[in-house]
Amino acid sequence: MKILVLGSGGREHALAWKLHESQQMEELYCAPGNAGIAQEAECIAIDLAQTKAIVELAKQLRADLTIVGPEAPLVAGVVDEFEKEGLAIIGPSKAASRLEGSKIFSKEFMRRHGIPTARFEVAGNIEDALHALARFPLPVVVKADGLAAGKGVVVAHTHEEAEQAVEDFMRRKTLGSAGDRVVIEECLKGEETSFIVLTDGRGILPLVPTQDHKALLDGDQGPNTGGMGAYSDDSILSEPLHDEILRSIVAPTLAGMEMEGSPYRGFLYCGLMMTASGPMLLEYNVRLGDPEAQPILMRLRSDLADLLKASREGQLASVDVHWSPNPAVCVVLTSRGYPAKPEVDKTITGYESVEALGGVKIFHAATRVRDHQLFTAGGRVMGVTAIAEDLPSAIQRAYAGVNKLQFEGMHYRKDIGAKALQRVEKPPAPKRVRAAKGERPSSRK
Ligand code: AMP
Ligand code: GLY
Helix, strand or coil, X not given: CEEEEEECCHHHHHHHHHHHCCCCCCEXXXXXXXXXHHHCCEECCCCCCCHHHHHHHHHHHCCCEEEECCHHHHHCCHHHHHHHCCCCEECCCCCCCHHHHCHHHHHHHHHHCCCCECCEEEECCHHHHHHHHCCCCCCEEEEECCCCCCCCEEEECCXXXXXXXXXXXXXXXXXXXXXXXXXXXXXXXXXXXXXXXXXXXXXXXXXXXXXXXXXEEHHHEEEECCCCEEEECHHHCCHHHHHHHHHHHHHHHHHHHHHCCCCCCEEEEEEEEEECCEEEXXXXXXXXXXXXXXXHHHHECCCHHHHHHHHHCCCHHHCCCCXXXXXXXXXXXXXXXXXXXXXXXXXXXXXXXXXXXXXEEEEECCEEEECCEEEECCCEEEEEEEECCCHHHHHHHHHHXXXXXXXXXXXXXXCCCHHHHHHHCCCCCCCCCCCCCCCCCCCCC
């Protein structure tokens, strides 16, 4: 098979790494890719905002299948353009991508289909937004409607903070047109879980659960980021909770999209808050999470190309997927100044000896090579991902890798996976991974 991966982050490096080891792989391309992906695939420079250019590239490469990493090309309609040309691609259509592209669409969709979510109001001007704020207790959440690369949500603990968020989004236009309309939402309490499935519209393949660490600093302090680290471990979800999420959130989402004429295909990411009254949906993403994909793919034992091919052919309902029972942990290294204004062009050293630790892989994000040296090229530089027989060992192994790496201004959280350690002391009953809608169960080996 010839596969083209679109994107340039740690998620895309993990996809390329897993595809590279596939028996099916003849040629693997990534556009635009990064310095680490270049070890697994041929990287081709491209501007992902140019949908037509992506279509031309796939044609020129004679790609059998294209996989889209980030949300922006999906929301812009790259899948529709591919399908018009009869080219194979994994991902939702432009209409289905509104689940991530518009918070207002997604919240109103949840309400229409009885999917448990926080109480909310929509406001199209500042006056309405300020009035709505008065109807919610503190803390309150203010969300810009459009895509904002992780900067569009403010959890406000005071009225001043909430009003400032409305002011920033709607009057100062800090996010451009993404902030023209806002959602004002009740703040939910609990632990967050990322629950991601791959679906071809009929079969649903749930991936192993993960937990992201969105805040910049230890103890969930500081501003939100794209994700500072993630781990995957079976202790995150008990079997009854896993089934409840499939029944009360995933199944009605897919049925609702079908009913509304925008059937959903591709990866669907449900960002959940595990509240005292059960799992509630914070948001959808129409793709794999980053950094969630890194520990998930580290645990995948099945051939990824087989799964994607089955998904493309509508055969997902009949595949068995095998996962490692071992937990995996990814610690993200960021540049000084991230997320606001990351420094770049710092020399990275020590990476040669990390993978010799065994069970550890560096997934590059913002890196580039110049004169045979590795440099930083953005905010999230790389993620050190480790797998081991238990969570404390996986954490210890990931940080052993981190400790070998250096660049000026390097920052990382020291507490990735710490919440899970409390849970692991009292593990829940072992869980079957069961798929929804009558397809065969996937086995965990
Ligand atoms: P999003 O950009 O929609 O992923 O939201 C970013 C983060 O904001 C989430 O991962 C949560 O940590 C937080 N968040 C969003 N909505 C709520 C809510 N209703 N209650 C509490 N936290 C929220
Ligand atoms: N890590 C969260 C996301 O991918 O949006």
